[in-house]
Amino acid sequence: EPEVTQTPSHQVTQMGQEVILRCVPISNHLYFYWYRQILGQKVEFLVSFYNNEISEKSEIFDDQFSVERPDGSNFTLKIRSTKLEDSAMYFCASNPLRGPTDTQYFGPGTRLTVL
């Protein structure tokens, strides 16, 4: 069964450094998402992406964040200057179509630790 993959599984970085989290969505899917989950807290929506542009973003997704689909398979989340509070699990998700009956398929996540 096709699945969403994410790399790396764990990223450790120093505060102020740039990080890029990578995702490979399921190949025929059209909508892509990033969510994050701070330890012990809820899963929070960051951004959705369709047709090579952001379709929605949350208040968390400020100028320090960006997303890109650089080729036909990868979907990346960049944090330009990491803060301690960016430490969290970051989940990528994809779905084939937009709509209320559509399923979002999540990757296993990248644990980001900012020191």
Add this chain to the structure above:
Amino acid sequence: DAKTTQPNSMESNEEEPVHLPCNHSTISGTDYIHWYRQLPSQGPEYVIHGLTSNVNNRMASLAIAEDRKSSTLILHRATLRDAAVYYCILIPQRGGGSEKLVFGKGTKLTVNP
């Protein structure tokens, strides 16, 4: 975003049925009811969804109240692998709202051997 209310935690014994409730009294007529779960140290995983009628799939059943103000996820025979946090999420029809998933705290299900 329409709000859902779930118990913080529930406990079950292995191979027994589990009924996980969700209240969504402010649901709109076009909202779909989705359930996702998150196993420990994993990403969320789709379980089931429905609109008005009860639904069954290989993972679970979804019972939707006639007034749609509540629903119940039913695991017919819980296994240890079903221990997870279960989320009830409302998703509006296309054009009626955002496509994002809004997660609450969910219900943490513990399955005892």
